[in-house]
Amino acid sequence: MASIKGHKSSEMGLHEEVLTGRTQQVFFNPEESENFFYHDAYDVDFNKRTEIDASNIECLDINRKIRELMSEGYGTIVIKNPGSKHSIGVGILNKLNLIVEGSLGYFGIGSTDGPNVRISGRVGWSCAENMMAGKVVVEKNAGSCFGAAIRGGDLICKGSVGARSGIDMKGGTIIVGGDAGAFTGFMMQRGRIVILGDVGPNLADSLYDGTIFVGGNIKSLGADAVEAEMTDLDVSWLKRKLKVAEIDKKVDFKKMTKIVSGKKLWNYDNLEPTERKGAI
């Protein structure tokens, strides 16, 4: 396995824990509540609970029903008999407790910003794709492209996930209690992935930035993925995060493998496009 020790990028401090990207950080005042809610978000009460029986409803109507119930102030919605239907729970830009009793098909809980979701079964491909904030917990296994292109929030699978988990990830955290398939973290740009089990070939291929922690064996690293040293900060973060993820597994965090970008694929000495413009 390639090592980051002594590498130029390490000397430059590019593998320090704090991520300090220049292009994607947005600074705002956390005191201002409008930063946390969409202007048309519904004011819901978590203690107001209802159920949807999805057995004879198409996914479009299930999603309409969720919106309708949120508009009525329901803050806890239970979906029963989802039957592995696709695209359930997409586009929820609201605080909400969504409980799915069963399994979801493809693209479940995609493009969300805010809801806390718990799925008692399994999820198909591309679960929580483009999620911006919130927490999604999957009790069983997940298909490929788990958390593709997420920008924020915590995405947790207590079982194993398929190939290309965290592909194109731009922020947030993905935590997997079991194993992960090939090309995990492919072209990941920011955020963290934690895999407690084994990982398939080409881990973190063409990784731009971000950090991947692996508890088990790594079949092979992808292009430009390198091993970095585990720090005390990493260990304390992992301890805290796994507690949040409700994964009750004894883990020796210090023995985990930390993978970061070697930053050779990107020419980091080049100017940013806007800077280049100015220079010209």
Added chain:
Amino acid sequence: MCGIAGIIHRGKSNNVGGEMQKMLQSLKHRGPDSTGYALYGEGESNNYILRFKVGENVKEGTTAVKEDPAVYAIRRKEVDKKISEVGATVHADKKITDYSFRYIISYEGDLLDLAKKVESVEETEIQSLGKSLELIKDIGDASVVADQYNLNKFPGTHGIGHTRMATESGVDIRSAHPYWAYPFSDVSVVHNGQLTNYWNNRRALEAKGMRFLSSCDSELIAVYLADKIREGMELEEAMRGSLEHLDGVFTYLVATKDKLGMAKDTMAAKPMVLYESDDLVALASEEVAIRSVMPTEIDTYDPYEGEVKVWQA
């Protein structure tokens, strides 16, 4: 896109026709052009079941060339003559559609000779030849095909099926899946994906005397496996070899008289969801297909990249 599905009952028979119809109908959105079934029934212990067609379904939306239906009867007579010439005996025959037939035959000779003779009749194609395999494919969704061929109550141990979205070849029965692994009895294949070294492999296999009926890349998998089995390789070994020799993104299912196997390419780019229990194994491109026959809460998982699995009936 295309959808594939399979089910195998361990040590018992069930209504696999009805189960496959439900699974494939729930995958209709992945491929509405044609549907195919390879069902492994109770079969004929000493005789072969021969499924063949002498023409195409020319209903609206297909790319098949329209013919006068009168030619079908003429071709069928020609097929009967060829079967007799090769030394086979027909014990039962049934016309399923104008162009599709099911025969029970006894035959002691080389299956390749029989297949070549039958397919020498113009536009005639053997869909399957086996002691328990019955391969049925036609234009339309799973329910249309199941109703047309009376598959809703078909007892058997296992089956595989395919819903096709035509991309690289025509909307016709010839290009529909499953493919019989000519000339081996009871071997069938369905596939979801694209093979990128189709022509290299096809030319090499044709040079070895293997025959192709369509230009559909999925047929290559069936012919490839048939060639390896012909060379004496076990099914699982042949499947592992296919992952090295076939380039592209694919997941395929293969079934034999008493086995069902799956293989996934090394990129894991095509989906497959699996459910395994002591009684049965069900697998499909989407979990919704498995749910159509297993409505209670079950544990499923995705096989990983480069994985090959084979189950016994």
